[in-house]
Amino acid sequence: MSVFTPVARAELEAFLGRFTLGRLIDYHGIAGGTENSNFFVTTVQGEYVLTLVERGPMAELPFFIALLDHLQRAQLPVPYAIRDRDGAPLHQLNGRPALLQPRLPGRHVDTADASHCRAIGQLLARLHDATATSGLLRPSDRGLEWMATQTRALAARSEPADRELLHSMLPMLDRLRAQRPALPEAVLHGDLFRDNVLFDGHHLTGIIDFYNAFSGWTLYDVAICVNDWCLAADGGLDERRTEALLAGYASQRRFTPLEAEHWPDLLRLAALRFWLSRQLAADQHTEHYDVLIKDPVHFQRLLAAHRDVQLGLPLAL
Known part of the structure; x- marks a missing residue:
């Protein structure tokens, strides 16, 4: 517990x-x-x-x-x-x-289907619409600078295969830091995994745990969601659920061509961020048997799978 x-x-x-x-x-x-x-x-x-x-x-x-x-x-x-x-x-x-x-009604969904994914996409877009002009601002304490530092630190003590994967992310991080693309921004949930969403059947009844919320690219929030809600059994993305989540989002907020260009990198960025944070949590709480430690290898494997991203954003419905 x-x-x-x-x-x-x-x-x-x-x-x-x-x-x-x-x-x-x-x-x-x-x-x-x-x-x-x-x-x-x-x-x-x-x-x-x-x-x-x-x-x-x-x-x-x-x-x-x-x-x-x-x-x-x-x-x-x-x-x-x-x-x-x-x-x-x-x-x-x-x-x-x-x-x-x-306490909000509903329960967490263990196995999401396309209907769940479309609903979460729609609600995430509404959240971004509500916060884009709210005047609320908060920088992330686990942003690009943090990721670059942690990537180098983890690479220095990793096995060769993991070290190579981590090193391959550094040019992307450096590019995004040096030439921050003008993608749409809002306040993001930042952690919209299945255990932070409640459903009653297929009716979405609640979003919880906003303590990772920060200002940033809305596409990054979408990538975080897709990386949890739309995984296939082989470790990549399930096409049907991914398309449903992205279509649900696009039905409320249209994606831009610049977002489509950066979509593969944002998927990789989201996977890297949670590999790093889970590894940090595992290192800090390794002796705490009453603390739930989520497996960092899950996101290491996902990042490796995202070297080849086949599913793009819908630019017209």
Whole structure:
């Protein structure tokens, strides 16, 4: 179970006393997190999610609160910070910043089909439309500079095959840093994997975990999604699901010719980013048996598969 900071029942009851949510009935830690401590909390008034923020720049938490408020006003199915009796959205619990949010309905999809992929593409485009002109800005703490540094560091201690693959990414990183292409930008979710999306059947009911959100190329967010939602059994991309996700997105926001030109590189960039971050997490938590460690080799293999990208973007529907 990925709970880095435990919370005793008495501590949670005292915390909930700041709100008007009634008596605590039950709570338990949520398995699956790799960065924050999360708990399902049930009171007499409903079900909630308590997050203790463990990583990242704590001073930027107001950005995440403002982002979720903005997306809720845009009628997207997202959680939002519940205010206490004094109207405060951000709190402290056991030395960690704490947010209490409504628990959204639905469940995670283990095996996505084309209908799920089209729905996530459509909603991702709506998210980008809502944030492109929001005035909200946040640089990524795992952007191109971070990736270049981490790629060189990992290559220095890797086996020859992995070292060659990592070194092959450096010219791409240098090119994107030196000549940043004028691709459409917005605030991105940045981590829209299947475990951060909820469905009721084929109806998308929620997007959660915005703590990796940052300003950047919208195409990068699309690539992150495709790299999780549309994988084939052989390690490449499943054509039907990829086309469904891209068509769903394009039905709301048209892709540009410049995006089509950079699509293969953005797929590679997204795979590299999560290979690096998963490897970093594995190195940091190798002795923590209660922390879920996601396999970095998964994205190493995907990056190798993306050396040859056959599926392009739809430029007209």
